[in-house]
Amino acid sequence: MSPWLILAGLGAFHGLNPAMGWLFSVALGMHRKSRRIVWLSLVPIALGHAASVAAVVLAVAALGLVIDQHPLEVMAGLLLIAWAAYQLICGHRHKVRIRMQTGLAGLGLWSFLMATSHGAGLMLVPVVMPLCLAATPAHELTAAGSLPVSLAAVGVHTAAMLAVTAAIAAIVYEWLDIAFLRRGWINLDYLWTAALTAAGLILVV
Template sequence: MTNISPWLVLAGLGAFHGINPAMGWLFAVGLGLNRHSRRVVWLSLIPIAVGHTVSIAMVVAAVVTLGLIVDPRILNLAAGAMLLGWALYYALYGHRHRVRVGMRTGLVGLGLWSFMMATAHGAGLMLLPVVIPLCLSASPSHELLAAGSLPISLAAVAVHAGATLAVTAAVAGIVYEWAGLAFLRRGWINLDLIWTAALAATGLFLIL
């Protein structure tokens, strides 16, 4: 954990997720405006953060578990192929499978929506180039366990989720209090296109 670079990457990916309106801040602001309540905006951030965290934690847990029995090189190839496949699917069909939740949803429904959106975007998959070398640096199982793979995995999830929550809260607060949603009509960066390209580039990086 002495090398700070992987942690900065995890935080950077979390910040990107936080900026993306599809990951939650737009929903939080929309709920707040719909119910005319600043409190609703901040309460909405809790299930959004929980849903996102559970989604990426499941991916990290699966990868670390596989790393106990699968050679890291094979794991890299498999993860790379999965990322490329996910990028292709998302580019072709992602816009057709939006998770729709009404403005009358409760906190549980919002948490489920956040989990499904993060999973559909492949949020956890993007962490693999960092998680694999960070948590699976040793090869035999007993060395992995002795090196503290579980605490490092939990720390990786916490850093990413914390950055996501911080940026989501900051953007939601700025938009709700000052900017409003009108700026989205004037133009917004196509973050889905950037995300698809990032998925594909990360997949190629793992394979090559």
Template structure:
């Protein structure tokens, strides 16, 4: 179980990110409704996943690069502090600085929007507690190649979980529920997201 938990966390965070409407499913549904075509909902999922994956992959690359140069404990403390600061900034300013992309955007614009939203929300930073033991199990990695493979696998697993949940919610809302439900059954996921960032930061500081 101790070896499996980082993979479970990576997949679980992917599902959590897919649940957040800011990560893409709301945009996919809106595009489908705007163009009155369910295929648009399906096609939108690929650039949304690609943009999210690129944002997370850049953070994974930072984990690998810094982990080869900096002591693991120092890196953990720095990452924990960064997560808490990011959470406070997101709580204070996040709702005032949203990425604006029109419903007429193409696939490239949608991928760019997804990348910027994932980056602004600190989606990749949230993976640090799980990526560090994946990339540097048993201490520092012997070489860059020894940490790159698990990092890529982690990003892939995270993206697949995110894509599965995003797709399931987008299609369900588009086909059966409709966006009107958001007026009556809205959950403040921004607050949950902020708490999750703080929790991950504290875990890294205390680990």
């Protein structure tokens, strides 16, 4: 499968997760009785998510300039596994709490912290590293080759996340109600923890 499709798929998965934005967007719109707020809130949610992912991806790309590929992959894999363990053991105890009175800046900060706490950027590392290597003739990480690819990866991921978030927020706000979550919803946090673990094992092995 194309790495770009994987990046888009991970973005869509993030958009599907109510903890990553659409639930807050809908709740905020209902609280203020404004459809406009639902759509407007998507902007800081997407920007906060993109900033969190970009910080990790660019940091890994920078490390790749001074650390050989294999040790970097092992380090990233171990970090993914450790983060998955943290999420499983105590991730639910450290949820980011922002009140409904927050402004757009507060919502962007919430999105950044939520994406960071979920390890959203870490999950992109196994996909972005091969892309950066393939972007250079010598298949080595360079600043000129890795930076554009890293930014493009963040863009594709965020665009897919925003598209899914917007679609679900619109459907729930217009035709459903957030009460449906009480009747049944897959716990995506467990799926995400399993995905973090699997990605970490792939890098380590």
